[in-house]
Amino acid sequence: MRLTRRRPLLVAVLFCALAVLAARPADGDGSHAPGHGSPSVSAEVARLYEEAAKATEQYEAGREEAEKQRDLAQRLEERLDRERQQAAVLREDLGRIASSQYRDGGGLPLTAHMLLADDPEQLMRGQRVVQHVEVTLDQALGRSERAEARLARDEAKAAAAWKKLEQRNEELAALKQDIEGKLESARWKLQGEADASVAAGSCRGAVRLDQPPAQYTTSWVAPVETYELSASYGSGGARWANRHTGQDFAVPIGTPVRAVGSGTVVRVSCGGAFGIEIVVEHPGGYYTQYAHLAAVAVDQGERVSPGQWIGQSGTSGNSTGPHLHFEVRVTPETGSSVDPVAWLAGRGVTL
Structure with missing residues (x-):
């Protein structure tokens, strides 16, 4: 798969270490299976990310x-x-x-x-x-x-x-x-929980991300902060029945995934080709999808703001490697997608 460079990809250590997890099972709705997933594993993942963040600071100082x-x-x-x-x-x-x-x-x-x-x-x-x-x-x-x-x-x-x-x-x-080593261990523990959720066809409770406060001066942002673009909208390949319906962002497992704009979470699901996915409805009748995730940080029905961390990237479902699959649709369902790069560009976001 040929990568198209749009923005420099930083060392994976630097931005993965930012994802310090405060694991807290949320009260699920109909799409969340209560009790699914081990709280002890989530706590271990959070601890590993915290240690990686501290070690990164020491490394930079050293x-x-x-x-x-x-x-x-x-x-x-x-x-x-x-x-x-x-x-x-x-x-x-x-x-x-x-x-x-x-x-x-x-x-x-x-x-x-x-x-x-x-x-x-x-x-x-x-x-x-x-x-x-x-x-x-x-x-x-x-x-x-x-x-x-x-x-x-x-x-x-x-x-x-x-x-x-x-x-x-x-x-x-x-x-x-x-x-x-610690980051790799944390990523694959996180992905292991994701795979278990996909196999069960139900999501565990939202694992809240203790994200740092951020002030955005724009109403729209890219779904991940640092990335390289991989498979583009409309491209062909053996992995898709027709054409690729979204834009892929090559990022490591555990990368924070952001809501591109304000809206409401209308779907949090686990299973199928997209693995763990989130669909957000935005004003104006458009929907954005975030797929192949390793974890979700929001619940169905929750309001989100631009840049808010709503999950973590992974490689769940029909995925050949860690990345975020991002779609823009005119309905919540697949088959109604539009070019997400052009759609974001029309809102001032250049990938």
Whole structure:
């Protein structure tokens, strides 16, 4: 199935971790089988999502720290290169001074010359020569010793910085692996409940999503926040009797599914080709369908607002992989669909 890129797909960890479930079986209506589904499993899924959310925060903080540590280590390496060059220059200076002393015969011949001098002025000139040579040599030796000591300290700092960075990267890799494992476990536990509901042909009570407060300035939104578009409306394929009746959004299991606009939930059903599905009636006579879900977060008859989380995506029913099947219809029933991309575009939502 060819994917058509419309909006960048973020790392699955980041937006799945946002779906922190506060599992609460709702009072069902005729379409909900009371007691179906295990509250303990729902609680475990909620706990796993909470842990994944916390681990994601730690991973992001650690990744930023690792970047800072990398910058520090690189700066130390650059300073070390400069200090090595300076130390090499000082060694050359010491070599030239030593060679000059050797050619002049060293300090002892100069002293002998001063003792044999015929006048005080010649003696003073000889003394100044000796003092100048000694001072120059002492200064050069001091600079060289300080540079070597500084170089040794900075080399130790750089080595420690790189070691710390390496250890931090190993910790981050383990943390990321732990995040992915917990999310994968949570997703498939959630999907297992969905499959059980579909097999029974009845939905368990709504599992409420503890969604963060969101302010939408528009009356219409996309059904999922981050996605890639897959099978489009009207496309052909062996999976459909005629043509594809909706727009598919490729998203991982557990992704929050949003009501695209205000309306009333007129159907929550489990079973059949669509698996777990929700149908919402909107003002103006249109209906939207959200299918192949892993969980529902609303009850039949409930009012919903734009952007409200009404369920979680999955791969229930006749589905070849995790995705959301989204339809726009002129009746609640299948067979009355219109192009959902064009319909949303007419309401200011570009996919």
